[in-house]
Amino acid sequence: MIPRLQIELPKALSTIVEERLRDAIVNAELSFGQALSEDAVGLSLGVSRTPMREALTRLEQQGLVVIVPKKGTFVFQPTLEDVEQLASFRLLLETSALERCMERAPAETRDDMTSALETMRVAREAGDTKAYARADTVFHESFVNHCGNVHLANAYRTISGRVAALRAHLSVPHSDQQDLSFGEHRSMIEAFENRDLTLLRQLLSQHILRAQAAYADALVEMQR
Amino acid sequence: MIPRLQIELPKALSTIVEERLRDAIVNAELSFGQALSEDAVGLSLGVSRTPMREALTRLEQQGLVVIVPKKGTFVFQPTLEDVEQLASFRLLLETSALERCMERAPAETRDDMTSALETMRVAREAGDTKAYARADTVFHESFVNHCGNVHLANAYRTISGRVAALRAHLSVPHSDQQDLSFGEHRSMIEAFENRDLTLLRQLLSQHILRAQAAYADALVEMQR
DNA sequence: ATCTTGGACACTGTATCCAAGATACAGAGC
DNA sequence: GCTCTGTATCTTGGATACAGTGTCCAAGAT
CATH class of the missing domain: 1.20.120.530 (GntR ligand-binding domain-like)
Structure with missing residues (x-):
């Protein structure tokens, strides 16, 4: 029997992006209502649009961003x-x-x-x-x-x-x-x-x- | 002034898929733990994998399916x-x-x-x-x-x-x-x-x- | 008979490409 | 000067291609 080894399970890019953006939002690095273009953010993080979209989709479910169809994604804006x-x-x-x-x-x-x-x-x-x-x-x-x-x-x-x-x-x-x-x-x-x-x-x-x-x-x- | 007209805003494919799968799960058309391969389901619904993934991502956030990396997506299984x-x-x-x-x-x-x-x-x-x-x-x-x-x-x-x-x-x-x-x-x-x-x-x-x-x-x- | 191992298969993860809607701005008409 | 409209551009929405990884099964060795 081999003792349980710590394996670094490679996180999916989308979850990395998600966590990074989540941190940025909850730590006020991004301002309320700021636009998060999939292209622009993906470019700055060095990932393509596919994992970007997945991350943004999850963040939307968490209420941290709002996705407006055909317009873009924006940091949520509390009322x-x-x-x-x-x-x-x-x-x-x-x-x-x-x-x-x-x-x-x-x-x-x-x-x-x-x-x-x-x-x-x-x-x-x-x-x-x-x-x-x-x-x-x-x-x-x-x-x-x-x-x-x-x-x-x-x-x-x-x-x-x-x-x-x-x-x-x-x-x-x-x-x-x-x-x-x-x-x-x-x-x-x-x-x-x-x-x-x-x-x-x-x-x-x-x-x-x-x-x-x-x-x-x-x-x-x-x-x- | 024009009276407000009802326009049918075309739903995104991903939301259609999401709603369809959601219905299927909450109405017990799919059984607990059943596999939902992106390819297979996408084929049966006539959509590509991109909207499939988006729908599944949202359903996961809602706790209706679990996504196991590199393995597949499955209907949630209550304990x-x-x-x-x-x-x-x-x-x-x-x-x-x-x-x-x-x-x-x-x-x-x-x-x-x-x-x-x-x-x-x-x-x-x-x-x-x-x-x-x-x-x-x-x-x-x-x-x-x-x-x-x-x-x-x-x-x-x-x-x-x-x-x-x-x-x-x-x-x-x-x-x-x-x-x-x-x-x-x-x-x-x-x-x-x-x-x-x-x-x-x-x-x-x-x-x-x-x-x-x-x-x-x-x-x-x-x-x- | 049991364990190991090699390989085929299936699935996801990601990138790229094309289509279509939304917006902004400039120019024409009044 | 104002309004309307056409177009250029930016955005997302979706499809497809390809690479990487896990899983399963069967064949071989012990």
């Missing part, structure tokens, strides 16, 4: 309504996920949340806004991924990309918001450890709604 | 765990949707639910199991689509396809289950009209969990 509805839906999913985590995997969940919080702390002290936003995303995904329901986790992932894009595009560097946000995350971990579901719900709701308000403000500001 | 987790997640989404409907569009929601129930009644009397399953799907989508949150509705749509496939594959014709199911739907409408949220939640939970149990039974039966 105020989107920001609001995303927050509302996030709240539903994350609340349910936290409840499930508390029942089935409290220790692992707490550990992952704590380590994500630590990453946030480092990023904040380094003044790295993008890294902070990424760690914020990881924090929320950490407990969603422990909830034990793959369909819930999948649904969360599809909206998580857009939420992350909002964070990266609209969060203000070094703001009081960031301090507030950090404190809220820490409080959530505490409440989770104390198994205080009522408080946890309240904190989560407060956290998400405050973030939503900030994004909404930034969005209006951006549109002016 | 017992899937059935359970789908039910659990459905319950979360539908409960939330019903609450939102009651607040923002009770009249339209009730009308759509009622008309879907009528379709179910007709199908039941005609003994058309597939039509009954389809109407069942429409019933549940009717209130989800009135909940006012597009992201919730989208998430529901992605799991709805798989739930519908379970229904079509695993529901038993003319069974007591069907009578039970019909009655439960009617009771739900009543509770909705009376704005009795507590009862409605209980009915929905009961309805979904009973269906889950039936699908689980049919699935093990099928695997033997």
